[in-house]
Amino acid sequence: MARTPAPRGTRAATLSDVARLAGVSVATASKALNGRNHVHAQTRERVLEAAAQLSFSPNSLARGLLAGRTGTVGLLTSDLVGRFSLPILMGAEDAFGAGQVSVFLCDARGDAIRERHHVQALLSRRVDGLIVVGSSTNPRPPLADAVDVPVVYAYAPSEAPEDLSIVPDNVNAGRMAVEHLIACGRTRIAHISGDREYSAARDRAAGAEAALEAAGLSLVGEVAYGAWEEGWGRAAAGMLLDREPDVDAVLCGSDQVARGVLDTLRERGRRVPEDVAVMGFDNWDVLATGARPQLTSVDMNLEELGRAAARALFEAIDDEHGRGVHTVQCRVVVRGSTASAG
Amino acid sequence: MARTPAPRGTRAATLSDVARLAGVSVATASKALNGRNHVHAQTRERVLEAAAQLSFSPNSLARGLLAGRTGTVGLLTSDLVGRFSLPILMGAEDAFGAGQVSVFLCDARGDAIRERHHVQALLSRRVDGLIVVGSSTNPRPPLADAVDVPVVYAYAPSEAPEDLSIVPDNVNAGRMAVEHLIACGRTRIAHISGDREYSAARDRAAGAEAALEAAGLSLVGEVAYGAWEEGWGRAAAGMLLDREPDVDAVLCGSDQVARGVLDTLRERGRRVPEDVAVMGFDNWDVLATGARPQLTSVDMNLEELGRAAARALFEAIDDEHGRGVHTVQCRVVVRGSTASAG
DNA sequence: GCAATGACCGAAAAGGTTTTCGGACCTTTC
DNA sequence: GAAAGGTCCGAAAACCTTTTCGGTCATTGC
Missing domain, CATH: 3.40.50.2300 (Response regulator)
Known part of the structure; x- marks a missing residue:
C-alpha cells in the first residue's frame, strides 16, 4: 500500500508506450482499451496489462481535439x-x-x-x-x-x-408559504420582506397576496419592503406590532429578516409559535436551525x-x-x- | 450593437481558415497572431483583420497538446x-x-x-x-x-x-484574540469553544492560554468544548454565568457559538460590551454584523x-x-x- | 552585373488519440 | 489443392497549433 512517490518530470505514458510494451500497434492498443471489437481476447489482455503497468491514462486533449468535443x-x-x-x-x-x-x-x-x-x-x-x-x-x-x-x-x-x-418559482413559493400559515390556523398574516428592487421580493409578495385572496383573506398592513438584514427585521417587527397588535403570523422575505423578527417578538413578550407564527425564506441552515424556536422556511431547491x-x-x-x-x-x-x- | 446570433453547428474557425482568408500560410498566420518577428507589418495587419473577421480564437487543446502544458x-x-x-x-x-x-x-x-x-x-x-x-x-x-x-x-x-x-495559524489567532481582550481591559476571560475533535478548537485554546499566561493571567474555568452551534453557545453561557458570575469576557470558538452566548447574556441582563465582552471566530459576515451589538471576530483570511x-x-x-x-x-x-x- | 546579405514566407514535423481501410493469416469448403 | 470467407492487426489520416529550417526575393555594395 506504499504510495508510489510522484515521478516528477517523468513524462506521462502515452498510447505508443503501451503499444510498444504490449507488442502491438497503437491502433490495436486503442481498440483494446476502448472495448472495440476485432481484437483478440488475449491481445486485449496483454494491452490492458501494459496499460496498468504504465498507469496509462489517455490524454483528453488529444481525444478532444479529434472528437470535436x-x-x-x-x-x-x-x-x-x-x-x-x-x-x-x-x-x-x-x-x-x-x-x-x-x-x-x-x-x-x-x-x-x-x-x-x-x-x-x-x-x-x-x-x-x-x-x-x-x-x-x-x-x-x-x-x-x-x-x-x-x-x-x-x-x-x-x-x-x-x-x-x-x-x-418565487410566485408559487409565496403562495405555498401563505397556504402553510393558513393551514396552521392563521388568518392575520403580515409580510416583512427585503429590498423591493429584487424581483424575488416582489414575486413572493405577489404569490402570498394571491393565496390570501384565494382564501378570502388579505394581508395585515402593506408589504414591508426594506433590506435583507436582521436589523431590518427587528425594526419592521417593532413597527408592525405597534400598528397591528393582533397579528398572528409574519411571513418574512428571508431567514435573516426572520431572525430579526423573532428577536423583537421575544422582547415584546410574544410567544412563537403560540401567539405569532414566523416563517422565513431561503432555508439557510445555520440561521434556521440556530433560531429559537427553529425556523420554518421556504427552500428554493x-x-x-x-x-x-x-x-x-x-x-x-x-x-x-x-x-x-x-x-x-x-x-x-x-x-x-x-x-x-x- | 445587435448580438450576433449564435451560429450553432458552425465549426469554429481554425488557423487555416484565417490563413486562407489572409492569403498566407498557417505558419505565417501563427507568427502574426503571436507577435513573433519575421513577419511584415502589412502581412500581420492582414492576418489580424482576417482573424477578427472570423472571430478566431485559438484552440487551447491543440496548443496544450503541443506545449505539454x-x-x-x-x-x-x-x-x-x-x-x-x-x-x-x-x-x-x-x-x-x-x-x-x-x-x-x-x-x-x-x-x-x-x-x-x-x-x-x-x-x-x-x-x-x-x-x-x-x-x-x-x-x-x-x-x-x-x-x-x-x-x-x-x-x-x-x-x-x-x-x-x-x-x-490558529494558535496565533487564539493568542491575538486574547491580547485584544486584554487590551480592552478584560482580565476574567472565559473560552467557550466547539467540538474538541477539531484541531482548530484545540489550537485556538492553546494560543489563548499562552497569551493569558504571558500576561500573568489564566482562563476563567476550563475550556468549554461542545458543538459548533448557537444552541451550545446559549447553554454553555448559562453554565458559565452560574459558575463564574464575575466573568468579564467570553472568547467563543466560532461566530455561531458567540451568537448563542450573546443571547444568553442579554437574557441574564448582562450588557455587552460594558459588563461582558464577547468575541467570535470566523468573521462570518451575516452572523457577525447581524448581532446586537455587532460581533468582534477573528478572520482567518x-x-x-x-x-x-x-x-x-x-x-x-x-x-x-x-x-x-x-x-x-x-x-x-x-x-x-x-x-x-x- | 554579380555576389552577398537580409527580410520575409512556407513546408513540415511534432504532440497523442481515434477511426477507417487495406492487408495478412488462418480456416473451411468444394 | 485452390478459392472463399472470416478474424485479427497495422498503416495512415485526421484534429489544430507552434516552431524550426530551408527557400525565395529584393536590395546593396563593389
Whole structure:
C-alpha cells in the first residue's frame, strides 16, 4: 500500500508506450482499451496489462481535439461569495460529475469586462456548453459575445426571451408559504420582506397576496419592503406590532429578516409559535436551525435547480436547444416556528 | 450593437481558415497572431483583420497538446457546502484567473472513492497542478494516487510531511484574540469553544492560554468544548454565568457559538460590551454584523490563504516543489461587542 | 552585373488519440 | 489443392497549433 512517490518530470505514458510494451500497434492498443471489437481476447489482455503497468491514462486533449468535443463545460458565476450561487454550482457539479464531464469554474465578480474575458477563455478551451449563474433573480443581459455553444442561464434569467433560463418559482413559493400559515390556523398574516428592487421580493409578495385572496383573506398592513438584514427585521417587527397588535403570523422575505423578527417578538413578550407564527425564506441552515424556536422556511431547491440546469445543458448539447424561462418549484420546510396551532 | 446570433453547428474557425482568408500560410498566420518577428507589418495587419473577421480564437487543446502544458489546474474540495472551502476557492480562482489559468472544480463530498475518480479525471485532462482543499483543519491523508504534477494542500494539511500544505495559524489567532481582550481591559476571560475533535478548537485554546499566561493571567474555568452551534453557545453561557458570575469576557470558538452566548447574556441582563465582552471566530459576515451589538471576530483570511495556495502552486509548477506546513496569519476584526472598556 | 546579405514566407514535423481501410493469416469448403 | 470467407492487426489520416529550417526575393555594395 506504499504510495508510489510522484515521478516528477517523468513524462506521462502515452498510447505508443503501451503499444510498444504490449507488442502491438497503437491502433490495436486503442481498440483494446476502448472495448472495440476485432481484437483478440488475449491481445486485449496483454494491452490492458501494459496499460496498468504504465498507469496509462489517455490524454483528453488529444481525444478532444479529434472528437470535436471536450467533455467540459463552463460555469460562469457573478458572485461566488453569494450564498445562492454555491448550491446551484453544487447541483450542477453533481449532475456533471456523475458523467464524464468536468467543470471550469469562473467568477466574474459582477464585472462585465471580466465576464467577457472568461467567456473568451472558455471558448478557447472549447467547452461544450456554458451555465451562467446570476446572483439575484433579477433578469440579466445575455452574454455579450457570439457563442457557438449552448448556454443555460440559472437563477437570474436572461433578458433575451430566446435564451433558455431556469429560475426558482418565487410566485408559487409565496403562495405555498401563505397556504402553510393558513393551514396552521392563521388568518392575520403580515409580510416583512427585503429590498423591493429584487424581483424575488416582489414575486413572493405577489404569490402570498394571491393565496390570501384565494382564501378570502388579505394581508395585515402593506408589504414591508426594506433590506435583507436582521436589523431590518427587528425594526419592521417593532413597527408592525405597534400598528397591528393582533397579528398572528409574519411571513418574512428571508431567514435573516426572520431572525430579526423573532428577536423583537421575544422582547415584546410574544410567544412563537403560540401567539405569532414566523416563517422565513431561503432555508439557510445555520440561521434556521440556530433560531429559537427553529425556523420554518421556504427552500428554493437550489441544488435541484443546478441539476436541472446541467440536464438542460446536456440536452442542448446533444439535441436541440430549448428556449424560454423554466421554473423549479420551492418547498416549505416546517420547523418549530409554525408548529400547528396553539 | 445587435448580438450576433449564435451560429450553432458552425465549426469554429481554425488557423487555416484565417490563413486562407489572409492569403498566407498557417505558419505565417501563427507568427502574426503571436507577435513573433519575421513577419511584415502589412502581412500581420492582414492576418489580424482576417482573424477578427472570423472571430478566431485559438484552440487551447491543440496548443496544450503541443506545449505539454494546458494552463489548467484542478481544485479538489471535500465539501463545497462548507463555508470554509468557498473563500479559499475564491482566492485561488482570483489568483489564477488573473493569469491565463483556468480552474477545474471538483467536489469529492468527503468520499475517498469519488476523490480518486476526480483525480484520475483531472490527470487525464493534463492539469498542470492540483490544490486540495480540506473541510476542517484536521490533517488529511495525502492523495491516494501517484500524481506526476505538483499538489498543494489548503486548510487541511496533508498527513505526509513531504507534502506542501498551507493552513491558517490558529494558535496565533487564539493568542491575538486574547491580547485584544486584554487590551480592552478584560482580565476574567472565559473560552467557550466547539467540538474538541477539531484541531482548530484545540489550537485556538492553546494560543489563548499562552497569551493569558504571558500576561500573568489564566482562563476563567476550563475550556468549554461542545458543538459548533448557537444552541451550545446559549447553554454553555448559562453554565458559565452560574459558575463564574464575575466573568468579564467570553472568547467563543466560532461566530455561531458567540451568537448563542450573546443571547444568553442579554437574557441574564448582562450588557455587552460594558459588563461582558464577547468575541467570535470566523468573521462570518451575516452572523457577525447581524448581532446586537455587532460581533468582534477573528478572520482567518481564507481568501488570502487561497491566493497563497495558488501562488505556491505556480512556483511548484515552474521551479521546484516546496515542502512542509506553511501558515497564513489571521486578523482581528473589531466591532461593537468588544468596544474598548466601559 | 554579380555576389552577398537580409527580410520575409512556407513546408513540415511534432504532440497523442481515434477511426477507417487495406492487408495478412488462418480456416473451411468444394 | 485452390478459392472463399472470416478474424485479427497495422498503416495512415485526421484534429489544430507552434516552431524550426530551408527557400525565395529584393536590395546593396563593389
